[in-house]
Amino acid sequence: MTISQEDIAAYVDGELSSEREAKVAAAVAADPELQRQVDAHRALKARLSGHFAPIAEEPVPEALAALLTPKPAEVVDFTAAREKRQARHTLPRWSWIAGPAIAATLALALFLPRGGAPEGYADPQLAGVLDSQLVAEQQPGADTRILLSFRDGDGDFCRAFSGSEGSGIACRDATGWKLEALGEGSDGAATDYRMAGASEGDILERAQQMADGPALDATAEEEARASGWR
Amino acid sequence: MLPRLRRFAVGLCGNPTDGDDLCQMSIERALANRDKWQDGTRLDSWMYRIMRNLWIDEGRATTRRRETFVAEEAGLSVGSEGAQESAVELSMVDRAMQELPPDQREAVLLVMVEGYAYKEAAEIVGCPVGTLNSRLVRGRDALLELLGEKA
DSSP states (O other): OOOOHHHHHHHHTTOSOHHHHHHHHHHHHHOHHHHHHHHHHHHHHHHHHHHHHHHHHSOOOHHHHHHTSOOOOOOSOHHHHHHHHHHHHTHHHHHHHHSTTHHHHHHHHHSOOOOOOOSSBOOHHHHHHHHHOOGGGOOTTOSSEEEEEEEBTTSOEEEEEEOSSOEEEEEEOSSSEEEEEEEOOOOOOSSTTOOOOHHHHHHHHHHHHHBSSSOOOHHHHHHHHHTTTO | OHHHHHHHHHHHHSSHHHHHHHHHHHHHHHHHTGGGSOTTSOHHHHHHHHHHHHHHHHHHHHHHHHHHHHHHHHHHTTTOHHHHHHHTOOOHHHHHHHHSOHHHHHHHIIIIISOOOHHHHHHHHTSOHHHHHHHHHHHHHHHHHHTTOOO
């Protein structure tokens, strides 16, 4: 069979059907010229991803991150205004741990919370969310949102979550998701742009105390999920 | 997601300054349109689509601006070649990427840097998979040529 440029490229990208892939692999193995092309494509891919990787590692410029932080709300109630001010003042206390998880803040800023959580160990419903839900892929209607994930001092994976009826931190041990901290549920967002309310601030501050390093980024979260959070 | 989006923006624009501007516009547009995001679809793909659409729209305007601007700058820097060179000091990869037509550049970035499958990349761009595939092949060949990976 003839092997086209498209075949070679798709082969390198892992885009061929398994049947076709086997054929191309055989052809490549038998033909040094094809092998050379495959190597050139691989080298190019490695060079490109190597070149652009550092950009994703850089801290996100403040101007961008600021777009996702709470905006001063138009308030009618002075008590609410004071609470909001205080809520904002809590931000710097946990901001360092959220930095690498800035991916999370985009999802948080776009969508509003709902849902509930129990005591002791997480119930099956919450455990399901903790097992499967990645910060980067959260659905807007999700009952419970994951705020961020981190490892505690024992090396266990922990996840801070928030819902309308409860929020907290759960860490995965041999038994299941142990609830380490529980806070009040969020009372619905006061502004659509809000990143985190006061109760979430408390949870995040607690997470920061428990964490042994910064929060997991999207890739690390995905890997942790793949290994069952153990 | 934000660091990845920013990487895509910088890759499209060819420099961090324009990339951050693009990123900012994309987030603002996403926030303004967040009710249009459909449940069950991937948030990151949606964001990438917003970004590339903005970039395409902006590109038409910027190209015109830049043509005027560059002509002016070239006129000012006559006789100071050294300074001019350092101003346009870009890495080989950056320069090669900027040589690519926009449709090839975005295809290369989405698949080879961001790691999207052809089908996902085609959905973001809004073209058939076959079209994306051929842009990718052309873009890749041009890069191999420009970066001297082709023996």
